[in-house]
Amino acid sequence: MRMGTRWDSGAEPPASVPALLHEQIAAVDATVTLSGVQPKPRWTLTWLEGRPVAELETGAVVRQDRDGQVVVGHVDALED
Template identity: 40%
Template sequence: MQLGTRWSVGGSAPASLPEVVAYAVQTVEEELVATDVETTGWNWTLTWLEAKPVVTLDDGTEIRYNAQEDSATITQPVEVDTSDYDEEEA
């Protein structure tokens, strides 16, 4: 059994992460900086699911590791934009 951990955005990721997952975390953080997202107080949460790391950011962004391919998949939350098209016409 592996225990998870939390760390701040911009902090050092746990050394136990596969290199490709640590790179994915870095990529997400670079995108946040490039788009001027305020991340003060945001944290990453590392949990282990079936001995594979799952990393979740406070905004809902999730990074999952595929051991067979040694790859990481980043899934970002979808912002719902309610517009006039979503409303029924009277």
């Protein structure tokens, strides 16, 4: 079993967040910074079928799909 974690938008992702997600997490964080949302929303890392899923409280999701690709979207619109 893998444990998830939480961190603030704009902060460095914890070591448990796979490096392959970092670039897209930073891209989503940049949009939050530009929007001036306060307080900063938090990310939650979970694992679905062994693949990482990072979800921001705004509904933005950065995850690894079945093919190993990083997918960015919204929680209401993503399908695997």
